[in-house]
Amino acid sequence: MDVSDEPERHTQSDALVCFGMTGNLARKMIFPALYAMVKEGALNTPVVGVASSGWSLEDLREHAAESIRRHGGVDNHDALRRLQSLLRYVDGDYRQRSTFASLKKALSPSRAPTYYLAIPPALFGTVVQGLSADGLVDKARVVLEKPFGRDLASARELNRVVRAAFPEGSIYRIDHYLGKEAIMNLLYFRFANTFLEPIWNRNYVSSVQITLSEDFGVEDRGSFYESVGCLRDVVQNHLFQVLTLLAMEPPGYQEYAAVHAEKFKIFKATLPLTPRDIVRGQYTGYREEPGVARDSDVETFCAVRLYIDSWRWAGVPWYLRAGKRLGSHAAEVLVELKPPPQRVFDDAARPDGLGNYIRIHLSPRSAIALAARVKRPGEEFVGDQRELYLHDAEPEQEMPYERLLTDAMAGVRRLFVDGDTAEAAWAVVEPVIRDHAPAIPYEPGSWGPHEADELISGHGRWHNPGLD
Numbered sequence: 116m117d118v119s120d121e122p123e124r125h126t127q128s129d130a131l132v133c134f135g136m137t138g139n140l141a142r143k144m145i146f147p148a149l150y151a152m153v154k155e156g157a158l159n160t161p162v163v164g165v166a167s168s169g170w171s172l173e174d175l176r177e178h179a180a181e182s183i184r185r186h187g188g189v190d191n192h193d194a195l196r197r198l199q200s201l202l203r204y205v206d207g208d209y210r211q212r213s214t215f216a217s218l219k220k221a222l223s224p225s226r227a228p229t230y231y232l233a234i235p236p237a238l239f240g241t242v243v244q245g246l247s248a249d250g251l252v253d254k255a256r257v258v259l260e261k262p263f264g265r266d267l268a269s270a271r272e273l274n275r276v277v278r279a280a281f282p283e284g285s286i287y288r289i290d291h292y293l294g295k296e297a298i299m300n301l302l303y304f305r306f307a308n309t310f311l312e313p314i315w316n317r318n319y320v321s322s323v324q325i326t327l328s329e330d331f332g333v334e335d336r337g338s339f340y341e342s343v344g345c346l347r348d349v350v351q352n353h354l355f356q357v358l359t360l361l362a363m364e365p366p367g368y369q370e371y372a373a374v375h376a377e378k379f380k381i382f383k384a385t386l387p388l389t390p391r392d393i394v395r396g397q398y399t400g401y402r403e404e405p406g407v408a409r410d411s412d413v414e415t416f417c418a419v420r421l422y423i424d425s426w427r428w429a430g431v432p433w434y435l436r437a438g439k440r441l442g443s444h445a446a447e448v449l450v451e452l453k454p455p456p457q458r459v460f461d462d463a464a465r466p467d468g469l470g471n472y473i474r475i476h477l478s479p480r481s482a483i484a485l486a487a488r489v490k491r492p493g494e495e496f497v498g499d500q501r502e503l504y505l506h507d508a509e510p511e512q513e514m515p516y517e518r519l520l521t522d523a524m525a526g527v528r529r530l531f532v533d534g535d536t537a538e539a540a541w542a543v544v545e546p547v548i549r550d551h552a553p554a555i556p557y558e559p560g561s562w563g564p565h566e567a568d569e570l571i572s573g574h575g576r577w578h579n580p581g582l583d
Contacts, residue, residue, distance in 0.1 A: 128256060128524040129160050130225035132218065134209070134242055135233035136164025136175065139336065140260070144291070145233060146182035148516035153201075154194040157521045163203040163221050163228075165214070172204040209234075209242050215249040222251070229524050231258040235342070236265065240276040247280040258287040258523050261352045262343060263532070266548050267541040274534045287523045288532040292353040294515030297481040299530070300506075301360040301448075302374070304475070304483060314452065316427045321470070322574040323361065324434045324449040325354050328441040332398065332559070333415070337406030345417040346395075346544060349437040355382075355540050356532070357448065357477075358433060362423055371529040375536060382539035384425040388547045394418045396564040397554040398440040414554045415439045418567040421543065434571050440559035446477040447580035460496050469575055474502065476580065482507045 152158035176199040203221045207214030264270030333340045359378040366373035396416030416438030452471040476482040483506040488498045555564035
């Protein structure tokens, strides 16, 4: 992978431009992150919001304050006022040259801005071409919100358009999951501990489960969800990124490019999904949500089984599932180990088939536990399976968007996705994007359709985080 066009490291941006500043993502995530950045002294440059809402600057400032009050609270009024003083606003259609002319004026005298595109992916190309046409890309960076495209063809085309305006080293494809402390700890846990390497392979690992469950529905995002669905919105990016951190080989050197190269190799080694490898579900009541078609077949639950055809992982099934309106709100990894080669003690195998395992709880709090059997006191050789906690932490304080936007403005690319890896991930799911069975109804509060249990039946059962 060529990284020779990477710009000088740690060159600080002198402005942040947020397209889609009046949208849902900005209201829930971006304004609280900007407020946190101001409190930490990480943001003291102009913040230019761009949208087509007919707002004034005062409207945006009040909207920012309300967003922060609602999503996190205000504990430093001086910081809130500083953020409001940094705000600028450009109202206009992204398809009109006049919008970018107004942006150019609002940016003056900034010369090295970071553009953050918190807008639908269909508009990425339009905005990038508008920035390029008005000469706004020199020394700039661009941050693209996920999902990066809708399929392999659109991801390739989007890469072509963005790379025509920006060098790859100035393109930051954001997946906020990579900014979570627990996800960053996966990489550290894998390669900072000697004891893992001998067992972290097909000889000792029976299967791997990755679950991301949400106990809420699509809320006010029905129209957006109709355009993506669970496979595109969660599995192809969030869960795939977790998979690569668990499956990748050790990076050859301590630079982001080495990590990206190993992630890329995992996707290239992953066998493309077939219709037999996926179960799609839709919670009862989804079609009554605002913005959702009455005959919608969009999945709100997705479970997949995939295989990585590599020396380390050949034959090991990886089970990934995600969904809305499920039994709990959590994210967890379960790496199940194979049983001992000989059953010396009759009770060594649990009735539910779940043997020794490593459990990595990602949210809402971070925990790493090792499950092993220990003997009960007494004459009989009978035991219980207990968990030894290696790590147990309270929910993180730093928000993912705070970390990622700070890094982007500083030119640090370690927690972002590169273009080749984004395409390789799409290649894995491409066969089932349109060739799949209809979504199966499931009841809110359950763990999805029963067919997902059949998908994993050859390797036991799903481990439901928060309940087992």
